[in-house]
Ligand SMILES: Nc1ncnc2c1ncn2[C@@H]1O[C@H](COP(=O)(O)OP(=O)(O)OP(=O)(O)O)[C@@H](O)[C@H]1O
């Protein structure tokens with residue numbers, strides 16, 4: 109029998125060193141964001157690329173929060189992203205379930221069409237989308253963004269949800285139906301609880317996509333009231349200068365909901381929930 | 389009470405017919421075992437009775453009431469799945485009580501019945517566990533508990549023991565037999581395993597190619613198989629089939645002697661003679677009906693399996709009681725027991741007086 113030997117300290121150190129390097133590499137831009145947000149305006153250019161600012165201030169945050177429209181942008185973004193995430197996930201879950209469990213005519217065609225929609229670069233269709241939105245009078249409204257984002261995220265989210273449903277044995281809902289459930293009850297009591305990780309992942313994915321979307325927001329929204337946060341960030345760029353400090357402070361604040369959201373859904377992302385259902 | 393009847397039932401997937409002319413009457417409290425090779429439609433038939441698979445044509449009734457269009461939950465039938473299909477997010481107790489939970493039975497009632505079933509199945513200490521923390525045998529018991537708690541009109545089992553190891557399989561087989569005695573409920577049981585079929589069944593249904601080949605008691609099928617397929621499918625080791633033809637004074641084995649077989653009736657063309665390995669006696673070479681050379685000899689303790697090569701006839705397998713001192717390459721004589729011989733026509737149908 110092989111004896112499990114303690115790995116040499118050198119190897120352990122090397123492993124953690126590599127991990128540390130990777131983490132540092134991945135997080136450096138975030139650090140820079142935070143650093144500049146905290147650096148007083150007058151030091152930004154004079155200190156250049158110094159790793160540690162000579163002085164720190166919360167002034168940028170104060171200005172962003174109380175003297176700019178940032179809070180309004182922020183509110184708009186939260187509203188658009190949450191609604192998009194909820195609507196998309198709901199529709200994608202329904203469609204994914206149908207794709208996973210039912211055979212119906214036109215299923216293959218439908219899948220093909222959904223794949224085709226994913227093939228075009230967004231830039232190509234931005235003009236027609238603009239015309240359509242203008243024609244139904246939804247320019248400058250958050251609704252237009254929600255509709256467009258939902259439409260664009262549904263195909264991928266559907267495939268994602270389908271793969272989660274595919275991972276749940278059909279026997280489970282059949283057992284539930286034998287136990288006295290209608291198909292819908294079986295779905296609600298047995299399948300949905302097991303799909304929570306999938307729902308969490310889909311929500312997170314769509315939320316982040318909508319939260320950071322710039323192109324459509326830029327095209328479809330002009331008025332200050334309905335600007336989302338990525339567009340709002342651009343207002344820190346004026347004709348003659350860029351307010352780096354404030355822009356970065358806004359950026360830091362923008363990270364907050366994404367982080368909160370993932371902390372919240374993180375517990376649903378735990379894998380292995382279906383283990384033990386069928387023979388293991 | 390559950391008398392289950394299938395009349396002219398068939399099943400098609402698109403143009404493919406997987407079950408045909410299924411006629412079956414199952415008495416109340418009967419234990420029916422469906423056997424057949426892989427892909428013959430056993431699971432499909434069971435699922436049609438459960439309501440999980442639509443019935444393409446024909447009529448399926450329980451106690452005279454047409455069930456074809458009734459939803460699974462309204463058929464009052466419980467099913468134990470091969471995969472067990474336990475709800476992974478519910479503990480053992482809730483898994484077992486789920487059907488009562490759905491029917492909104494009072495909680496006290498539910499707890500009591502779950503506890504009762506758990507006691508019968510030896511699961512009392514596991515009620516708070518999740519399925520993933522159970523062994524295969526324990527999961528199997530939970531799946532059975534989930535079925536018996538409902539006190540349904542009929543039980544369906546789809547190869548419930550095939551995922552267990554040999555020892556556990558024997559134990560659970562006994563448990564199912566006891567369960568049937570205690571509940572006296574109608575049970576339909578699908579299996580690949582001959583021993584399960586022969587030991588559990590009141591009657592066995594042999595399916596092949598989507599058609600019922602024969603229905604009968606285990607002894608019926610063993611002693612009077614309706615055709616060559618059933619003859620070879622039931623019984624282990626499998627029956628020897630020797631090419632043969634009818635002659636004036638009996639049945640002539642091709643390349644061998646002619647046996648006078650009184651009681652082989654009809655005048656139909658004979659194509660094969662069938663003799664089970666346990667119905668052949670070993671004799672001294674030159675005596676008996678055939679003489680051959682032992683090829684492989686397997687000593688099982690209680691029995692000895694001898695594979696004999698008979699010149700001109702082909703390989704014949706013999707199963708002798710006890711320990712027979714035959715060595716490979718030794719010459720042996722074989723006596724076929726006339727009263728246990730079977731004769732088949734060229735289309736496989738058994739010919740009888
Ligand atoms: N959805 C389906 N579409 C087309 N054919 C199917 C479908 N489901 C099953 N079949 C076919 O029906 C036949 C019977 O299948 P079934 O699962 O009932 O076999 P079985 O006797 O249970 O086999 P096994 O012993 O391997 O479980 C098989 O030939 C199978 O290929």
Ligand SMILES: [Mg+2]
Nearest residue numbers: 430431432546
């Ligand atoms: Mg099967």
